[in-house]
Amino acid sequence: MEERETLTPMLAQYHSLKEKYKDCILLFRLGDFYEMFYEDAKIGSKVLGIALTSRPAGKGRERIPMCGVPYHSVQSYLQRLVMKGYKVALCEQLEEASKGKKIVRREVVRVITPGTYFERSSEGLLSLIRKGKRFFLAYVNLATGDFWTFSCKEDELLGELSKYNFKEILTLKGTEVPEEVSKLFEFYLTELDWEFLREGLERIKGEKGIVSPRVLGVEEEEYLMALALAYNYVKKTQKDFLPFLRKPKVFRGKFMRIDYRAQRSLELVKNQEGRENYTLLWAINRTLTPMGKRLLKIKILNPLLDLREIEKVKSSVKELLRRRDLRLELERVLKEMPDLDRLISRISSNISTPRDFILLKNSLKGIKKVGKILKNLSSERFRELLNSLEEVGDLIEVIEKVLVEEPPIHLKEGGLVKEGTHKELDLMRERIRELEGR
Amino acid sequence: MGYFIEVTKPNLKLVPKYFKRRQTLSSSERFTTDYLKSLEEEITTLRERSNHLEYELFCNLRERVLEGLERVAKNSLVLAELDFLLGMSKVVEEKNWCEVEFTEGIDTLIEEGRNPIMEETIRDFVPNDTRFSEEERVLIITGPNMAGKSSYIRQVALIFLLAQMCGFAPARKVRLGVADALLTRIGSGDYLPLGISTFLNEMLDVSNVINNATKKSLVILDEIGRGTSTYDGISIAKAVLEYLGERVGCRVLCATHFLELTELGKKRGFKNYHMGVERDGGGVRFLYRLVEGVGRESFGIEVAKMAGIPQEVVKKAEEHLRRLREGNTIRVLEEAYQRSGEDEEIKEVLRELLSLQIERMTPLEALIYLAKLKEKVLGLKTKL
Structure with a gap:
C-alpha cells in the first residue's frame, strides 16, 4: 500500500482497475486517447506498430512505458488486438473532467475477446463441460443471438466442433480438453473456476428462468452448467453492451452422423483451405438472406433420419415448385431483407444508430408480406411457419410514428423525431x- | 457559428454605433447587436432543449422496440427457414434434381446420379448409376487414376446427404434407404496438423469407420491400405472390406488400385466395378462411366504421356514396366540357379524354365509342359 501512495492518483486508479483485468490489455481512457501502460504498452506498440513512449509515475519513481491510440479510431486498433488473440478491456471516463475534482471516475465498460467481438466478427464461442466420456457444450454467438446447448460422445466431439464457427472455448479449471481438439482447431482457451460457474447458474436461473434442466426437456445438470459458463462469461465481459440472446434450448434430434473426417473430405461447407468455394454449400446455395445461408449450412451438416421429417421438407419444396407466382413474391421480399439477426444484435446492444431502426421497420413490413404469402401455401411445414410468425404491427407503428424516414447517425443533435x-x-x-425568421 | 450581420469593407462607414464587432475577415467584418444576441441565446437554449427531448423520445422508442425483439428474433427464424426452402426449390428446378423415394432397409437405386460440386466445374459431366441391395452391398471400384473413381464415390455420398436433407437429389431417379451415418476414409493431406504418420492416420480413420458403422451406414473408402507396404495394404483393405460387408452388412463404396481386392467380388454381397477407359491411339480416353467388372490395366504410363512427361522418360518407364512384370518369377528362378551349385541336371531344368516364353503358349501347351516338367523334377527329387 505504501508503494501505491507514491504513484500519481491516475496511475493508482489504473492499478486498481488492472488488478481486476489481469488477463486483458487494458485500454485506459485519458481525454482523447486510450492509453496502455507497462507490459500492455509493450505488447500494444508491437502488435499495433505504434510508438512506445514513457511517462512519469510519481515522486522518486522511474518512468513507465506507455503508448496510446486516439479514441475516434479505437475500433481498428481493437480489431487488430482481438484478432491476434488478446482480450481487451475498454476503460472509459464516466464523468466530465471538471475543476476542483482531483480525478474523474473510470470504469471498464466492456471486455472484448476473440469470441465476443460481435460488431466486427461472426465468430462465437463454445463452453465445454466434460463428464467422463461425454461432453456437454453450449454455443453463443453474439452477432446472431444464437444460444443453445448440446452434448456428444467423445468420438463425436471433433465432428460437432467442426460444425461451429468459434474462436474461443471456455472450460472449468482442470477439464481435460482432448489433444486433437487443440491441434485441429484454432481457438483461445479460457479456464474458469467453480465460483464463476456457481454465479452463472444463479444468473441463468434468475435471468433466463431456467431453474432446472427439465425446463429444457433434459435430465442432465451438465447442459445447464455449459449454458451457465457461457452466459456468465458474455454477461461479465459485455456488461451493458450484451446484445439480445435467444432463449436457450437444447439442440438435439436424429441426424445423419457426419464426423469430422467426412465433413472435411467431402468438402461440405469448407474446402481443404478452410474456404467456401468448391464446397457443397457453394454449389447448392441459392438463399437470398444471410439467415437463410446460415441455416442451409446447419441443414447440410445435419441431414435428417426421420422419414416424416424429410417428407415434410420435400412436400414444401414441391409446393414451391408448383407455385411459381408465390415464389417470385417471396423472392422479392427476401431480396430486400437485411441480416435481421445482426440487426437485432446491434439494436439490443449499445451500438445501434437511428438508421438501424428504420431498417428494422422496413424488415418488419417485409415480414408482414411474408405472412400474407404464407397464407396461400398449404403444406404442413408452411402451416407451422405461419403459426410461429409473431405479430409485429405495433413495432412498425411505433417506429413510424416517432422516427423520420432518413434520420441522422448522431443521436444527440436533433432531427430524429417526426x-x-x-x-x-x-x-x-x-x-x-x-x-430565425426575424 | 451563430447569428451575425456581415458588412463588406466599403460599407463599413454606414455601420451604426450600436453594432458590436464580433469578427474581422479579409474583406468584411461581422457585427452583432444586443437584440440579435438575445435572439441567439434563446435559439441556442431551445435547440439544446429540443435536442435533448428528441434524444429522450428516441430512448423511449428504443425501450419499446427492445421489448419486442424476442418476437422479431422468432420471425427471423421463420424467414431463414423460408429462405432455405425457397433456395432448395430453386436449385432443384435449375439443376433438374429429382424427387427421392425412400425405402426401408438398404436397397438403393440411383439412376444417372451427378456430383453436384463437379457438375458446377466440368462442362460435360457424365452421370452414373448406383445400385445397392443385400446381394450387392460392397462395391469395389477399380480403374486408373484420374478416371473419376473418387469423384464417383463422393457423388454417392452427397446424393444421400441431399436426399436426407431435402428429399431431392441430383439424379434422374433415386430410391434409397436412409443412411444413419456417412463414414469416410478418404486420403488427403488434411491431417498434417496432427503430425502423425499417414498410415497411422489412415488406420485411425479406418478404426473410426469400423467402430461406428451400422447396417444402415454408408461407408466411403478411397484407396485404403496405401500408406504401408503393398502386401500389408492389400491384406488390411481386404480384411476391412470383409468385416464391413459380412459382419456389419452396411453399404460400402471402395475405390482402389489393388486389383487383388476384386477377388472379393466372387463373394455374396460384393460386386466389382471399374471406371471405363478406352485406348485411343498411343494414349487413353477416360469415359467417366462406371462399368461392371474389373478394370485390368492401370494406364499409369498413358496418363504420364497425357500429362506431358517427355517421350524419353515415358519410353524408359515402359521398359521398366516390362521388366518388372517379368521380374518376380525370373528373379526367383535366377536365385535358384545361383544356389543350385554344380549340378548340371538341375541347372538344365532351370535354364529351360528361364527361357520359356509363356505368353506364346496356349493353355493346353502350358499344361502339357507342366506335366513333363513335373516328371523331370520327380526324377531329380533326391538331389533337391
Missing part, C-alpha cells in the same frame, strides 16, 4: 423557426 409526434417538441421547433 413532426407531430410530441406537442412540446413541435412548439419549440416552431419558436426556433419563428425566431
Whole structure:
C-alpha cells in the first residue's frame, strides 16, 4: 500500500482497475486517447506498430512505458488486438473532467475477446463441460443471438466442433480438453473456476428462468452448467453492451452422423483451405438472406433420419415448385431483407444508430408480406411457419410514428423525431423557426 | 457559428454605433447587436432543449422496440427457414434434381446420379448409376487414376446427404434407404496438423469407420491400405472390406488400385466395378462411366504421356514396366540357379524354365509342359 501512495492518483486508479483485468490489455481512457501502460504498452506498440513512449509515475519513481491510440479510431486498433488473440478491456471516463475534482471516475465498460467481438466478427464461442466420456457444450454467438446447448460422445466431439464457427472455448479449471481438439482447431482457451460457474447458474436461473434442466426437456445438470459458463462469461465481459440472446434450448434430434473426417473430405461447407468455394454449400446455395445461408449450412451438416421429417421438407419444396407466382413474391421480399439477426444484435446492444431502426421497420413490413404469402401455401411445414410468425404491427407503428424516414447517425443533435409526434417538441421547433425568421 | 450581420469593407462607414464587432475577415467584418444576441441565446437554449427531448423520445422508442425483439428474433427464424426452402426449390428446378423415394432397409437405386460440386466445374459431366441391395452391398471400384473413381464415390455420398436433407437429389431417379451415418476414409493431406504418420492416420480413420458403422451406414473408402507396404495394404483393405460387408452388412463404396481386392467380388454381397477407359491411339480416353467388372490395366504410363512427361522418360518407364512384370518369377528362378551349385541336371531344368516364353503358349501347351516338367523334377527329387 505504501508503494501505491507514491504513484500519481491516475496511475493508482489504473492499478486498481488492472488488478481486476489481469488477463486483458487494458485500454485506459485519458481525454482523447486510450492509453496502455507497462507490459500492455509493450505488447500494444508491437502488435499495433505504434510508438512506445514513457511517462512519469510519481515522486522518486522511474518512468513507465506507455503508448496510446486516439479514441475516434479505437475500433481498428481493437480489431487488430482481438484478432491476434488478446482480450481487451475498454476503460472509459464516466464523468466530465471538471475543476476542483482531483480525478474523474473510470470504469471498464466492456471486455472484448476473440469470441465476443460481435460488431466486427461472426465468430462465437463454445463452453465445454466434460463428464467422463461425454461432453456437454453450449454455443453463443453474439452477432446472431444464437444460444443453445448440446452434448456428444467423445468420438463425436471433433465432428460437432467442426460444425461451429468459434474462436474461443471456455472450460472449468482442470477439464481435460482432448489433444486433437487443440491441434485441429484454432481457438483461445479460457479456464474458469467453480465460483464463476456457481454465479452463472444463479444468473441463468434468475435471468433466463431456467431453474432446472427439465425446463429444457433434459435430465442432465451438465447442459445447464455449459449454458451457465457461457452466459456468465458474455454477461461479465459485455456488461451493458450484451446484445439480445435467444432463449436457450437444447439442440438435439436424429441426424445423419457426419464426423469430422467426412465433413472435411467431402468438402461440405469448407474446402481443404478452410474456404467456401468448391464446397457443397457453394454449389447448392441459392438463399437470398444471410439467415437463410446460415441455416442451409446447419441443414447440410445435419441431414435428417426421420422419414416424416424429410417428407415434410420435400412436400414444401414441391409446393414451391408448383407455385411459381408465390415464389417470385417471396423472392422479392427476401431480396430486400437485411441480416435481421445482426440487426437485432446491434439494436439490443449499445451500438445501434437511428438508421438501424428504420431498417428494422422496413424488415418488419417485409415480414408482414411474408405472412400474407404464407397464407396461400398449404403444406404442413408452411402451416407451422405461419403459426410461429409473431405479430409485429405495433413495432412498425411505433417506429413510424416517432422516427423520420432518413434520420441522422448522431443521436444527440436533433432531427430524429417526426413532426407531430410530441406537442412540446413541435412548439419549440416552431419558436426556433419563428425566431430565425426575424 | 451563430447569428451575425456581415458588412463588406466599403460599407463599413454606414455601420451604426450600436453594432458590436464580433469578427474581422479579409474583406468584411461581422457585427452583432444586443437584440440579435438575445435572439441567439434563446435559439441556442431551445435547440439544446429540443435536442435533448428528441434524444429522450428516441430512448423511449428504443425501450419499446427492445421489448419486442424476442418476437422479431422468432420471425427471423421463420424467414431463414423460408429462405432455405425457397433456395432448395430453386436449385432443384435449375439443376433438374429429382424427387427421392425412400425405402426401408438398404436397397438403393440411383439412376444417372451427378456430383453436384463437379457438375458446377466440368462442362460435360457424365452421370452414373448406383445400385445397392443385400446381394450387392460392397462395391469395389477399380480403374486408373484420374478416371473419376473418387469423384464417383463422393457423388454417392452427397446424393444421400441431399436426399436426407431435402428429399431431392441430383439424379434422374433415386430410391434409397436412409443412411444413419456417412463414414469416410478418404486420403488427403488434411491431417498434417496432427503430425502423425499417414498410415497411422489412415488406420485411425479406418478404426473410426469400423467402430461406428451400422447396417444402415454408408461407408466411403478411397484407396485404403496405401500408406504401408503393398502386401500389408492389400491384406488390411481386404480384411476391412470383409468385416464391413459380412459382419456389419452396411453399404460400402471402395475405390482402389489393388486389383487383388476384386477377388472379393466372387463373394455374396460384393460386386466389382471399374471406371471405363478406352485406348485411343498411343494414349487413353477416360469415359467417366462406371462399368461392371474389373478394370485390368492401370494406364499409369498413358496418363504420364497425357500429362506431358517427355517421350524419353515415358519410353524408359515402359521398359521398366516390362521388366518388372517379368521380374518376380525370373528373379526367383535366377536365385535358384545361383544356389543350385554344380549340378548340371538341375541347372538344365532351370535354364529351360528361364527361357520359356509363356505368353506364346496356349493353355493346353502350358499344361502339357507342366506335366513333363513335373516328371523331370520327380526324377531329380533326391538331389533337391
